[in-house]
Amino acid sequence: MVEKKKKRLSKVFDYLKHEDPFAKGVAFCAGCPLELLVRFIPQVLGNDIVITGTPSCSAPVLMGQNTGSWHKLSYYGTLMTGAAANATGLVRYYNRAGIDNTVICFNGDGTAADIGFGNLSGAAERNEPFIYICYDNEGYMNTGIQRSSTTPFGARTTTTQVGVNSRGKNLRRKNLAMIMAMHKIPYAATATMSNLEDLAQKLLKAKQIKEKGFCYLHVFCPCPTGWGVGPDMSIELCRKAVKTNYFPLWEALNGNFSFSKQVKKPKPVKEYTKLIKKFNHLSDQELDILQKDIDYEYSIIKAMTKLEKEIK
Numbered sequence: 372m373v374e375k376k377k378k379r380l381s382k383v384f385d386y387l388k389h390e391d392p393f394a395k396g397v398a399f400c401a402g403c404p405l406e407l408l409v410r411f412i413p414q415v416l417g418n419d420i421v422i423t424g425t426p427s428c429s430a431p432v433l434m435g436q437n438t439g440s441w442h443k444l445s446y447y448g449t450l451m452t453g454a455a456a457n458a459t460g461l462v463r464y465y466n467r468a469g470i471d472n473t474v475i476c477f478n479g480d481g482t483a484a485d486i487g488f489g490n491l492s493g494a495a496e497r498n499e500p501f502i503y504i505c506y507d508n509e510g511y512m513n514t515g516i517q518r519s520s521t522t523p524f525g526a527r528t529t530t531t532q533v534g535v536n537s538r539g540k541n542l543r544r545k546n547l548a549m550i551m552a553m554h555k556i557p558y559a560a561t562a563t564m565s566n567l568e569d570l571a572q573k574l575l576k577a578k579q580i581k582e583k584g585f586c587y588l589h590v591f592c593p594c595p596t597g598w599g600v601g602p603d604m605s606i607e608l609c610r611k612a613v614k615t616n617y618f619p620l621w622e623a624l625n626g627n628f629s630f631s632k633q634v635k636k637p638k639p640v641k642e643y644t645k646l647i648k649k650f651n652h653l654s655d656q657e658l659d660i661l662q663k664d665i666d667y668e669y670s671i672i673k674a675m676t677k678l679e680k681e682i683k
């Protein structure tokens with residue numbers, strides 16, 4: 372068992388070919404998987420990446436604090452309303468200047484799905500050659516855990532409270548990854564930190580494919596502080612999200628959909644929700660609504676993977 376685990380880990384380490392450009396300690400909450408994500412990306416892709424992003428939980432670490440920097444990469448901070456437009460300008464400048472690098476527009480779900488969605492969609496339609504990564508912690512975490520359009524049905528946030536008049540969010544989540552794939556971009560994919568080899572492969576694919584145009588990665592990224600779980604739970608939640616089909620891993624390469632990992636016998640979603648405080652008020656009936664939404668989203672992806680075979 373231990374040997375098997377070691378072997379699995381060594382495969383992940385094979386992808387870490389570059390220096391970790393971050394300081395040994397950074398300013399995320401304890402156990403926040405964002406730290407693993409931001410350290411992982413440059414170690415896989417190389418340090419010749421330029422990151423641009425918006426106010427969020429990632430910004431203090433990526434932008435630096437006071438006069439200090441937490442890393443050695445180039446980073447441009449931008450407004451939530453114009454992240455993808457900003458990245459477009461950067462890429463065009465680097466192309467004009469003959470500088471060969473990879474621009475990554477790195478944002479939370481609040482920017483990607485809501486406040487900066489218009490220009491994200493515009494950049495995808497124009498097929499701008501950069502990588503857009505949305506890390507999805509299902510809410511506006513940095514400003515106090517408000518709900519976003521990717522917050523799932525039933526979840527407790529500070530703007531969808533649980534009390535006499537409210538039972539958490541009463542709307543279903545937006546499937547942003549699918550919406551982006553429907554822009555017919557060269558590459559769209561989902562990923563998470565329990566499946567690091569898969570994440571590394573998708574990052575490398577995006578780096579290669581972005582020469583042809585827009586690449587979108589949607590990374591499921593639990594927030595221990597905002598969701599009410601211990602700092603040791605993040606990766607377990609990623610794993611459970613995949614095993615229950617709450618967050619299926621798939622990719623769409625030139626419009627051809629495939630599962631990166633198809634779960635043979637998916638567990639009911641309550642195996643995942645029972646671990647998280649933001650769901651602990653849900654009745655069986657409410658869990659059923661959430662389960663139906665998960666099944667609905669999954670059936671769409673499944674149908675898309677079948678379509679791919681028909682096209683071939």
Ligand SMILES: Cc1ncc(C[n+]2csc(CCOP(=O)(O)OP(=O)(O)O)c2C)c(N)n1
Binds near residue numbers: 452483512514
């Ligand atoms: C146009 C605009 N509206 C609101 C804010 C305030 N604001 C700063 S960070 C933040 C939360 C962003 O949420 P998300 O993008 O999901 O990132 P997270 O904090 O979850 O990492 C908000 C609303 C802002 N900076 N700009």
Ligand code: SF4
Binds near residue numbers: 403
């Ligand atoms: S609030 Fe959540 S997403 Fe933000 S740093 Fe803390 S754990 Fe991470």
Ligand SMILES: [Mg+2]
Binds near residue numbers: 481506509511519
């Ligand atoms: Mg967020």
